[in-house]
Amino acid sequence: MEFRDLKKQYQVLKPEMDAAIGQVLESTGFIGGRPVTELEAELAEYVGVKHCITCGNGTDALTLALMAWGIGEGDAVFVPDFTFFSSAETVSYEGATPVFTDILAYTFNMDPDSLERAVQAVLAEGKLTPKAVVTVDLFGLPADYEKIRKIADRYGMYILEDAAQGFGGNIHGKRAGSFGDIATTSFFPAKPLGCYGDGGAVFTDNDDWAELIRSLRIHGKGTDKYDNVRIGMNSRLDTLQAAVLQVKLKAFREYELEDTDRIASEYAKGLAGCVDTPRIPEGYGSGWAQYSILLKDEEERRAVQEYLKAQGVPTNIYYPRGMHQQTAFAGCGTYGETFPVTEDICRRVLALPLSPYLAKEDQEKVIRLIREKTGADI
Numbered sequence: 001m002e003f004r005d006l007k008k009q010y011q012v013l014k015p016e017m018d019a020a021i022g023q024v025l026e027s028t029g030f031i032g033g034r035p036v037t038e039l040e041a042e043l044a045e046y047v048g049v050k051h052c053i054t055c056g057n058g059t060d061a062l063t064l065a066l067m068a069w070g071i072g073e074g075d076a077v078f079v080p081d082f083t084f085f086s087s088a089e090t091v092s093y094e095g096a097t098p099v100f101t102d103i104l105a106y107t108f109n110m111d112p113d114s115l116e117r118a119v120q121a122v123l124a125e126g127k128l129t130p131k132a133v134v135t136v137d138l139f140g141l142p143a144d145y146e147k148i149r150k151i152a153d154r155y156g157m158y159i160l161e162d163a164a165q166g167f168g169g170n171i172h173g174k175r176a177g178s179f180g181d182i183a184t185t186s187f188f189p190a191k192p193l194g195c196y197g198d199g200g201a202v203f204t205d206n207d208d209w210a211e212l213i214r215s216l217r218i219h220g221k222g223t224d225k226y227d228n229v230r231i232g233m234n235s236r237l238d239t240l241q242a243a244v245l246q247v248k249l250k251a252f253r254e255y256e257l258e259d260t261d262r263i264a265s266e267y268a269k270g271l272a273g274c275v276d277t278p279r280i281p282e283g284y285g286s287g288w289a290q291y292s293i294l295l296k297d298e299e300e301r302r303a304v305q306e307y308l309k310a311q312g313v314p315t316n317i318y319y320p321r322g323m324h325q326q327t328a329f330a331g332c333g334t335y336g337e338t339f340p341v342t343e344d345i346c347r348r349v350l351a352l353p354l355s356p357y358l359a360k361e362d363q364e365k366v367i368r369l370i371r372e373k374t375g376a377d378i
């Protein structure tokens, strides 16, 4: 069984995929060109924003957004403690200070109350200027934008939506990637919409930031490539990846997300009463980057994970530790915040196999094994 079945996906998409890749090879145009500009328009339309700027990966996308806002030394950027390293790494990389917040137990997303306390602690200390909040749409579920937007507005902060996992998620039909002042995503192969290598994108409605980011991603270009007006980077989505993504976006829109959503509800039904399953708030939809359950404690998680592994079922732990527990952030202050929810969830969380191509009998096997091992009635 595959954790995320990219092999089956390729078999299903093969005729279209091989043709799309073949066309790029025939054209020998490997950087830029029609697939890239078409994809950017398709992504902007799907997400519901004015501009999509593709780039090299989801980490660069976050960096480009921070660069566009001129965030650097002396600035505080608030990041949920429970996320992938990039969400905070990019803040430090730009010379700013990541300040961590705890998360909510059942959405796995930023706790707005913890955010408010952390902002006030930073202001009280008086050394850093609160500049932005990196909201992460973790495991596919959009963060609580209603509450976070109010806090961001109150303190004059931007929202940078890290939708690396959120692509396809929505709140009342408004799609992930449209909630931040700038939003970013990743096309790493295992993400909800993945390419065949590295890729990423930035989304925004703001014309000036879009123009700036288009320049920053190609060596700070001015009117042409050899007119360099600022220091930028080299971060392009190459043409082959754009062609791959055009084929995958079509499948994602037409049936993949719907199928994944159905498989997720089968898990919720099948595992009810034996483990905690993801709770999707009223009016929210997940892009289902992961299907993460919560076991009773670390011991039960180890037992279940080993039991599944012995029967050929792969699982993963996202994430084994919070940002404040990362060696690289050992020197970061915690501004009086503690992270009890993150620390608890790191010990109990387990991600199950999930993809639109997960076979019914495979899913039934996963459910049966978990019920057996947790002692629930079968």
Ligand SMILES: *Cc1c(COP(=O)(O)O)cnc(C)c1O
Pocket (backbone or CB within 6 Å): 057, 058, 059, 060, 083, 084, 086, 087, 136, 162, 164, 165, 185, 186, 187, 188, 198, 199, 200
């Ligand atoms: C994957 C991921 C990233 C980074 O994306 P890359 O394309 O691997 O650089 C950033 N944030 C989150 C939450 C992610 O899951």
